[in-house]
Amino acid sequence: MEYAVLNNGVKMPMAGIGTFLLTPDEAESAVAHALKDGYRLIDTANAYVNEKAVGRAIKKSGIDRGEIFLETKLWPSFYEQEDAVEKTLERLDTDYIDLLLIHQPAGNYTAGYRLMEKAYKEGKVKAIGLSNFNEEQIREILDMCEVKPAVLQTEVHPYDQEKKLKEFLEKSDIVIQAWYPLGHGDAALLQEPVFAKLGEKYKKSPAQIILRWHIQDGNIVIPGSKNPDHIRDNFDLFDFALTEEEMADIRALDQNKRYYTSTPELLKQYVSMVPPVDEQK
Numbered sequence: 001m002e003y004a005v006l007n008n009g010v011k012m013p014m015a016g017i018g019t020f021l022l023t024p025d026e027a028e029s030a031v032a033h034a035l036k037d038g039y040r041l042i043d044t045a046n047a048y049v050n051e052k053a054v055g056r057a058i059k060k061s062g063i064d065r066g067e068i069f070l071e072t073k074l075w076p077s078f079y080e081q082e083d084a085v086e087k088t089l090e091r092l093d094t095d096y097i098d099l100l101l102i103h104q105p106a107g108n109y110t111a112g113y114r115l116m117e118k119a120y121k122e123g124k125v126k127a128i129g130l131s132n133f134n135e136e137q138i139r140e141i142l143d144m145c146e147v148k149p150a151v152l153q154t155e156v157h158p159y160d161q162e163k164k165l166k167e168f169l170e171k172s173d174i175v176i177q178a179w180y181p182l183g184h185g186d187a188a189l190l191q192e193p194v195f196a197k198l199g200e201k202y203k204k205s206p207a208q209i210i211l212r213w214h215i216q217d218g219n220i221v222i223p224g225s226k227n228p229d230h231i232r233d234n235f236d237l238f239d240f241a242l243t244e245e246e247m248a249d250i251r252a253l254d255q256n257k258r259y260y261t262s263t264p265e266l267l268k269q270y271v272s273m274v275p276p277v278d279e280q281k
Helices: 024-036 051-061 084-092 109-121 135-144 163-171 193-202 206-216 228-233 244-251 264-272
Strands: 003-005 011-013 041-043 069-074 099-102 128-131 151-155 175-179
Touching (some): 024 041, 024 051, 024 228, 051 069, 051 084, 069 084, 084 109, 099 151, 109 128, 109 135, 128 135, 151 163, 193 244, 206 228, 206 244
Parallel strands (some): 041 069, 069 099, 099 128, 128 151, 151 175
16 A cells, blocks of 8 residues: 555555445445455545445454544535534544545535534544635635645546646645546546556556556545445556656646536535435444
C-alpha cells in the first residue's frame, strides 16, 4: 500500500473501496471482500444508507479497528443537528471516524463544518474535509475554519483531471480524493488506445492502468464495486509503476468532461432530502 500524509500528520491509504449505490447487503459483502483482499480504506456516507452494513463488515472481519481507515460524509439535512456526528458513530458502531467530510456545499454547510471541528477536537474524528466543493467554496471554509480541511473528495478521472483545482489544493495543503475515478465506467474512456497499449505492457486491465495513473498523480481512489473479481483487481495496483512519459500520455486525454454537475436547484433539493438513516438494516 502507498499512503498520503494529510496536513495533520494522519496517514491515509491511496486506494480504497467506495460504497455509493450499494444496498446494505451489497455494501456488507463488498467491504468484507475488500478487507479480505487487503483494502484498509472504506468510504461510505449518511446518504448511501449503508453505514450500519459497513460497520458490520468491519466488525466481522476481525481486523483491528486501528488498521482500518473509515471515511464517511455528513448530508446537508443534518448540518444543523447537534447530534449528527454521534448518530453517525452509532450507525457505524465505532468510537471514531478516520475522515469525516461535508458531503455537499448545500444549505448551512458552515454549521456542518463547525460540527466536524467540534468532533475533531473531541477525538471522535481524526481528520475532516470537504466533498464536491469548488475553489471559491473551499476558500470560504479556509477563511472561517479553526481546523483546516485535509481532503477534498471530488470527481476526477483522465477525462477531467482538475489540474487547476489540484494546483490550488496543493498550495493549500489539501489532498484530493477521486470519486468516479474510472469515469463512471464510460466505455469510451476505458477503450482509449493508450490504456490497451499500457495494459499489454504491464499485464493489467485498462481500469488498473487508470487507477495506477491516479495514484502516481497524487489522487486517492475509491472505486466502487460489488463484484468480488473487480474488487480484487481494483486493488492490484502496487506491483508496477508508469513512466513519466506514460503519465504524460494519459494527462493528454484531459477533456474537462464531467459526469456529474450540481446546480443551485439541485443543491436546494439536497437540503430537503432526508436519507432514511434510522431505518438502515
